[in-house]
Amino acid sequence: xxxxxxxxxxxxxxxxVVGGGxxxxxxxxxxxxxxxxxxxxxxxxxxxxxxxxxGVVYPRILDELIPNWWLExxxxxxxxxxxxxxxxxxxxxxxxxxxxxxxxxPYNGATAYRPDFxxxxxxxxxxxxxxxxxxxxxxxxxxxxxxxxxxxxxDRPDGDLTARVVIACDGVNSFLAKEAGLYEHTDASHFTLxxxxxxxxPKEVIDERxxxxxxxxxxxxxxxxxxxxxGGGFLYTNLDTIAVGVVLKLTKLGAQQQRPEQxxxxxxxxxxxxxxxxxxxxxxxxxxxxxxxxxxxxPKMTTAGMLVAGDAAALCLAAGIWLExxxxxxxxxxxxxxxxxxxxxxxxxxxxxxAGYQRRLSDTFVLKxxxxxxxxPELVLSDRVQHLYPTMVANVAERMFRVDNPNPKPGVRxxxxxxxxxxxxRRRDLLRDGWTGFRSFG
Amino acid sequence: xxxxxPAEHVAAHPADILxxxxxxxxxxxxxxxxxxxxxxxxxxxxxxxSVCEGCSTRECxxxxxxxxxxxxSDGGLVFNHEQCFECGACYLVCNKEGAISWNYPEGGxxxxxxxx
Numbered sequence: 077x078x079x080x081x082x083x084x085x086x087x088x089x090x091x092x093v094v095g096g097g098x099x100x101x102x103x104x105x106x107x108x109x110x111x112x113x114x115x116x117x118x119x120x121x122x123x124x125x126x127x128x129x130x131g132v133v134y135p136r137i138l139d140e141l142i143p144n145w146w147l148e149x150x151x152x153x154x155x156x157x158x159x160x161x162x163x164x165x166x167x168x169x170x171x172x173x174x175x176x177x178x179x180x181x182p183y184n185g186a187t188a189y190r191p192d193f194x195x196x197x198x199x200x201x202x203x204x205x206x207x208x209x210x211x212x213x214x215x216x217x218x219x220x221x222x223x224x225x226x227x228x229x230x231d232r233p234d235g236d237l238t239a240r241v242v243i244a245c246d247g248v249n250s251f252l253a254k255e256a257g258l259y260e261h262t263d264a265s266h267f268t269l270x271x272x273x274x275x276x277x278p279k280e281v282i283d284e285r286x287x288x289x290x291x292x293x294x295x296x297x298x299x300x301x302x303x304x305x306x307g308g309g310f311l312y313t314n315l316d317t318i319a320v321g322v323v324l325k326l327t328k329l330g331a332q333q334q335r336p337e338q339x340x341x342x343x344x345x346x347x348x349x350x351x352x353x354x355x356x357x358x359x360x361x362x363x364x365x366x367x368x369x370x371x372x373x374x375p376k377m378t379t380a381g382m383l384v385a386g387d388a389a390a391l392c393l394a395a396g397i398w399l400e401x402x403x404x405x406x407x408x409x410x411x412x413x414x415x416x417x418x419x420x421x422x423x424x425x426x427x428x429x430x431a432g433y434q435r436r437l438s439d440t441f442v443l444k445x446x447x448x449x450x451x452x453p454e455l456v457l458s459d460r461v462q463h464l465y466p467t468m469v470a471n472v473a474e475r476m477f478r479v480d481n482p483n484p485k486p487g488v489r490x491x492x493x494x495x496x497x498x499x500x501x502r503r504r505d506l507l508r509d510g511w512t513g514f515r516s517f518g
Numbered sequence: 519x520x521x522x523x524p525a526e527h528v529a530a531h532p533a534d535i536l537x538x539x540x541x542x543x544x545x546x547x548x549x550x551x552x553x554x555x556x557x558x559x560x561x562x563x564x565x566x567x568s569v570c571e572g573c574s575t576r577e578c579x580x581x582x583x584x585x586x587x588x589x590x591s592d593g594g595l596v597f598n599h600e601q602c603f604e605c606g607a608c609y610l611v612c613n614k615e616g617a618i619s620w621n622y623p624e625g626g627x628x629x630x631x632x633x634x
């Protein structure tokens with residue numbers, strides 16, 4: 077056995093949660109509330125310090141853990157306006173929805189800075205009795221002679237910590253899940269790279285440019301914004317900053333020899349985007365990986381003595397019109413916490429004893445959404461959706477709205493057929509993609 | 519452990535020498551200076567440049583959002599860990615076994631994203 081083998085003395089704590097992000101905070105919160113002894117490890121100086129995302133969180137699941145969370149959560153703005161924008165070099169077609177309901181309790185989505193939000197959420201875990209240990213990196217797993225996970229090794233002196241259950245919420249690179257053998261393989265094509273610029277603008281300027289007031293905010297998702305590198309763009313309003321960025325298929329960056337910040341720069345120069353971001357002063361440039369492939373890349377979630385949650389379990393929904401991750405992290409963390417409580421109380425933290433986790437994931441939106449949308453990530457990032465359809469759709473719109481007198485108006489069907497051919501889209505492929513889309517989103 | 523302002527700490531970024539002010543008037547060095555890094559003297563990522571010499575794709579150079587992989591005139595690669603976002607893009611796109619040994623920095627170090 078390796079030097080990390082541990083003999084059968086009593087564990088120091090019931091549960092050690094690795095990673096103070098939304099998954100880890102919820103896991104620790106649930107386990108600590110149930111009276112278990114919990115250590116929450118965070119490698120950064122505070123929870124959220126390593127975490128970055130596009131900018132929108134959907135905290136509905138927190139109703140179960142923190143009633144009236146909206147009274148205290150550190151949000152920037154409530155998203156009352158959602159736009160999906162399709163760009164070509166010279167055109168833009170936007171579907172824009174707004175709802176007054178989303179600006180009032182119980183709310184829907186919010187923009188928030190992750191260092192604020194995650195720090196707040198981990199504070200609830202601490203208040204419930206979990207012991208937060210920051211600036212501590214978990215460097216590996218401890219196992220007993222039978223191979224069961226019985227704790228983690230950290231980079232502190234004498235930093236071994238034994239536990240009845242380890243909940244790995246150690247993020248998209250999850251070296252703990254890999255060490256436990258829960259990922260069969262790692263495929264670079266399953267990841268996207270998110271890069272973001274946070275740009276400072278006065279609140280009044282943001283309100284005016286984006287047509288919102290007070291704490292109301294805007295979420296714009298953009299397709300066709302990333303040139304030859306498959307991906308998507310986003311533009312979100314915070315209180316006195318805006319977040320503009322792109323999500324890029326990792327394996328396409330090298331192939332196209334395009335650097336991430338160049339792609340953001342091109343997006344910012346687009347005629348539909350430039351007036352929105354103009355004069356914004358760069359406050360922070362940041363980057364993070366996203367597990368993009370959904371069900372296709374997910375690891376085994378459970379092994380003897382250990383559960384995996386959040387990005388570490390690839391629980392991120394990248395399905396074009398739905399881009400969610402923090403809610404999946406919070407929910408999976410919560411269910412992992414519940415399953416750990418069950419197992420510790422029953423005195424069985426084997427894989428079978430921890431089976432309540434997989435059951436909860438399967439019975440709830442966490443895996444139901446992923447099963448339903450299992451084909452969506454690939455469709456959204458496919459070459460046709462990325463490079464052919466935006467041109468086709470924008471040209472159809474342009475011809476429908478162009479007054480071409482003295483020519484009479486052409487029928488929509490004819491425009492569609494002509495633009496499909498001009499864009500080089502085969503009818504067969506269009507039908508197939510339409511069917512895949514319908515099965516996913518319908 | 520120390521908090522270093524990279525703008526004062528780092529000489530001109532290689533990306534700026536290659537393409538000065540290429541992106542909206544903001545140098546790459548200024549871009550990186552907006553993020554906070556608590557630099558540890560020990561590199562958490564080590565690149566074995568000799569392995570890279572035989573690599574024809576070198577996707578790390580393009581994919582690294584912090585632009586930390588810089589080709590040298592003799593066909594090698596130099597890497598500086600100090601302004602690393604700890605994202606993982608480099609080891610994922612790397613197709614040379616053993617070229618990049620990737621770890622997280624020691625607890626409390628590395629990138630610290632901003633609170634309001």
